[in-house]
Amino acid sequence: MIVTALSLQGINLNYLEKYCDDVSTLAKKHNSRLVVLPAHTATVLGFATKSITATVSEPVADNLENSSRQIWVEQYLESHSKLARSLDIFLAAGTLIEEKAGRSYNSAYCFNPSGELCTVQRQTHLTRFEHEVGLSRGEDLTLFDCDGLKAGLVVGNDAWHPEIGRIFGLKGADLLLHCDAREGELTCWSQASGMWAQVQQNQFWAVEAQLSAVIGDKVYGGSSAVIGPCEITPGQSGYLARGYPHSKYVTAELKEKARRQIKQKYPLLKLLNPEAYRDSLI
Amino acid sequence: MPLDGWKENLFQRYLTWKCRPARIRRHLRTTLPGSLPAGVEKTADRRKIRAAAVQVKLNLHKSPLQFADEMHRRVREAVDEGAVLVAFPEYNNLPLLGLLPGIEQMEESYREKAISPGKTHADEDKQQEDIKLTDVFHYMSPAVKPLVDAVFSSLAEAYKIYIMAGSYTLADNGSVVNRSFLYGPSGKMLGSQDKVHLLPIEEEWQLKRGDNFNTYDTTIGRLALPVCMDATYFETFRILEQNETDIVLLPIANQEEYNYWLALRGIWPRVQESRLYGVKSALVGSIAGLTFTGKSGIYAPLELTPEKDGILAEVKPHDREAMAVADLDLxxxxxxxxxxxxxxxxxxxxxxxxxxIYLYK
Structure with missing residues (x-):
């Protein structure tokens, strides 16, 4: 399976049609079956196309703002559903605020090649800022079928909480898609302590889309990556592909047979010792 | 059981006698310098605790006194750097295999087996093949345990420091465990930790795994001493963090060709996930067809390191003796x-x- 993660650098964001054309061109060029967009893509695109005047990455109390945001959210989801269908790909479309029963969640959305929403994943571990703006935590982690692989979405800060990788790993995840945006520069060390570390201790694949863009006065300088168990990556680095802060995208082919072989050779999850932490992780 | 003949029993008694604590302590007393550094104070400066991670090159010692001298030399080096906390590697008992007569031939046989696994051995070699490493660990336990205790207890007391003595494969109620030890400035053994997550080869050797994580309160913070593979799993460090551990002392002996990224997978990400200090001490070198590589180092959350890389100190060589020293700010x-x-x-x-969820595995 060929996978691609975008940073939004070099993508025309001023017009929705041109944005879709750019994403399509990239996906076709690499024959990608899976494309992952970073967190806040809807906000970046919404501002650039002048579809919104307030972020769709945070809850907003103002009703007027809410109605214009709602229109944009629907348009955004519809256009990405079409994009997934027309390209015949799985498309992780970044994050949006999901309102449910009086609560707001930061959620990532993924469409399957039929254009159907195959999963919505709420962020489960919030930053202090995300708490302050009124977001709530999700309490479930779900997997979906991605061409025979069990896939899950990882939202933002969850990548730095190893409980997420372990739960997904023990549920049988083969592939995690991480939609993220970190303010400032995401150093290689910070990145390695997130998804890279989760991949190494659970032996799944991860496709990490980090935003490289400016929203208001906030600068996001992340670099995207495709990560696998060290043993089956060039130089045993754990990276199948790794971008720089201003790289447009990264792409790589996931060789599932190799991953299954390494899991069999070093069965890390089978060597867990649950008796030692039965009552300690709650 | 290939090591229970009368000759073996007799030699075991002889070995235990040679390793008797009184002899070891007496020897160390004669080699300790006249004036000793102050060591750790009762109320240590929690903003500056100097730790040393010793990297030990595997050499077979022909006598227990040689082992004692070697450990003393490494402790002394650390103390000269101002360390009040010194850590030794996993499988620190392997150099003591040199106490066994004929070990060189046995080692050669294991090495050949590792190089050409399909090779047919002559009949005389078959007897050696039948002796498993676990049997050897079990056999040497009555001598090794008192020796280790005498060496590190004496050194910790003499220099008034904390020493994580590394880990040792020792007999325990009919099984063998991979156990690390902590000694305090009074010379008392403060505690121990059995390795909780075993390598496949250790499972093959039928080692018994630990089932809990211990912590020890000291004047330099709360310490824990899980062993090597325990750092592959976030659960170890999360539990230790929940128990308010400050410093994790990790003895390692990685049996793999050195690679920067492979080596990064253990304690470094765990320290980032669980917000504590990590002191990793590596065993390097070869024995019995097994080659160990690694870099001893001292790690901290990214925010607490000058280069924001999570590394306070790390030795350069991965195959030679070295030592990493750094200050920890609790x-x-x-x-x-x-x-x-x-x-x-x-x-x-x-x-x-x-x-x-663990039932899914």
Whole structure:
């Protein structure tokens, strides 16, 4: 399976049609079956196309703002559903605020090649800022079928909480898609302590889309990556592909047979010792 | 059981006698310098605790006194650097295989087996093949345990420091465990830790795994001493963090060709996930067809390191003797833990999945 993660650098964001054309061109060029967009893509695109005047990455109390945001959210989801269908790909479309029963969640959305929403994943571990703006935590982690692989979405800060990788790993995840945006520069060390570390201790694949863009006065300088168990990556680095802060995208082919072989050779999850932490992780 | 003949029993008694604590302590007393450094104070400066991670090159010692001298030399080096906390590697008993007569031939046989696994051995070699390493560990235990205790207890007391003596494969109620030890400035053994997560080869050797994580309160913070593979799993460090551990002392002996990224997978990410200090001490070198590589180092959360890379000190060679030394600031660590904008807990999520999720494995 060929996978691609975008940073939004070099993508025309001023017009929705041109944005879709750019994403399509990239996906076709690499024959990608899976494309992952970073967190806040809807906000970046919404501002650039002048579809919104307030972020769709945070809850907003103002009703007027809410109605214009709602229109944009629907348009955004519809256009990405079409994009997934027309390209015949799985498309992780970044994050949006999901309102449910009086609560707001930061959620990532993924469409399957039929254009159907195959999963919505709420962020489960919030930053202090995300708490302050009124977001709530999700309490479930779900997997979906991605061409025979069990896939899950990882939202933002969850990548730095190893409980997420372990739960997904023990549920049988083969592939995690991480939609993220970190303010400032995401150093290689910070990145390695997130998804890279989760991949190494659970032996799944991860496709990490980090935003490289400016929203208001906030600068996001992340670099995207495709990560696998060290043993089956060039130089045993754990990276199948790794971008720089201003790289447009990264792409790589996931060789599932190799991953299954390494899991069999070093069965890390089978060597867990649950008796030692039965009552300690709650 | 290939090591229970009368000759073996007799030699075991002889070995135990040679390793008797009184002899070891007496020897060390004669080699200790006249004036000793102050060591750790009763009320240590929690903003500056100097730790040393010793990297030991595997050499077979022909006598227990040689082992004692070697450990003393390494402790002395660390003390000369101002260290009040010194850590030794995993499988620190392997150099003691040199106490066995004929070990060189046995080692040669194991080495050949490792190079050409399909090779047919002559009949005389078959007897050696039948002796498993676990049998050897079991056989040597009555001598090794008192020796280790005498050496590190004496050194910790003499220099008034804390020593994590590394880990040793020792007999325990009919089984063999991989156990690390901690000694305090009074010379008392403060505690131990059995390796909780075993390597496939250790499972093959039928080692018994530990089933809990211990912590020890000292004047330089709360210490824990899990062993090597325990750092592959976030659970170890998360539990230690929940138990308010400040410093994790990790003895390692990695049996693999050195690679920067492979080596990064253990303690470094665990320290980032769980916000504590990590002191990793590596065994390097070859024995019995097994080659160990690694780099001893001292690690901290990214925010507490000058280069923001999570590394306070790390030795350069991965195959030679070396030592990493760095200062740990417990106040800064506690400040970070209580004021970390990125960290969160989700009890509802954990309750939903833990511990039942482990049944999925």
């Amino acid at each position: 106040e800064a660590l506690h400040e970070l833990r209580h004021n970390d904008p990125w960290r969160d807990k989700n009890p509802a999520l954990y309750r939903r999945y833990f511990p039942e």
